[in-house]
Amino acid sequence: MPRTDLLPIGHLAERTGLSVSAIRFYEARGLVSALRNRGGQRRFLRSDIRRLSFIRIAQQLGLSIEEIQAELAALPQGRTPTQADWTRISRSIRATLDRRIAMLERMRDRLDGCIGCGCLSLPKCALYNPQDRVHARGPGPRLIIDDEVQPL
């Protein structure tokens, strides 16, 4: 068995569909870590394929780097994650997704109310309710998809 079965970054990129620069970026952000060979080049574990694939999927599902990092923090230190580990973490993401969907549905229903009332400019409009307003989290595009919103 090849014990030192380490992958250079290009291979990893090919296997995961990520760009090399993106993988380096994720490493800099602490989402994945790499060993170095004597020449100073990155060498990844095979299990990092899965880790990076997870990152990619979570990205596509709309999670931010920070959120993904938080999820990954739940993985065991020291040993290669098992399928059960990945299943657990995937469920957690599913829950996040569910919350976002629910949130969008609430918004939609609220909009429906406003279509009828035409009150776009009035404070009494449900869409204006400060209690339910999305917190602007810093600059950049504000995703409405934010979990920290009152359940109405």
Added chain:
Amino acid sequence: MPRTDLLPIGHLAERTGLSVSAIRFYEARGLVSALRNRGGQRRFLRSDIRRLSFIRIAQQLGLSIEEIQAELAALPQGRTPTQADWTRISRSIRATLDRRIAMLERMRDRLDGCIGCGCLSLPKCALYNPQDRVHARGPGPRLIIDDEVQPL
């Protein structure tokens, strides 16, 4: 009746909950237009309150500036929009919202499949289906919420 019932930018900001700088930004982006008084200061029509409120709401619902502009383009030129105009455009937004919700639900279901199969790294995983992959539209945060995705 006050015919020249024009509002300075600060008033508009107060009435809409937007910041003055945001309103100027929207003007630069063509989402709203302003008259100027002899001193060169912006003067807005009362109907712009509604227009900007709409922008704000659409923003909160997750639409980009560009999408909002496209919606606003459907408003009549030359006359002040009626409630019916706003209702029509709000319905259009509702449809967009519906598509996004449906899209997230598809994603979620796909993730469910993957939770079981644990195939995070395999091309056969539904989340990897290139046909259904979100188009990365330029740099910047990629919103998963993209309408241009196959209906599966």
Added chain:
DNA sequence: ACTGAACCTCAAGCCAGGTTGAGGGATTGG
């Protein structure tokens, strides 16, 4: 007439999530 608040323009900055490019060093197959 004056003062203070509100307004103006333009440039620069910020965050996310990367990409691109310059200027090298490492690896690998023939």
Added chain:
DNA sequence: CCAATCCCTCAACCTGGCTTGAGGTTCAGT
């Protein structure tokens, strides 16, 4: 052993959606 790839770092740039600041003008009330 040598060229073709691949890899390295670091800095600069990009979009989106604004905010902040500098430096100056206008407006409104007294």
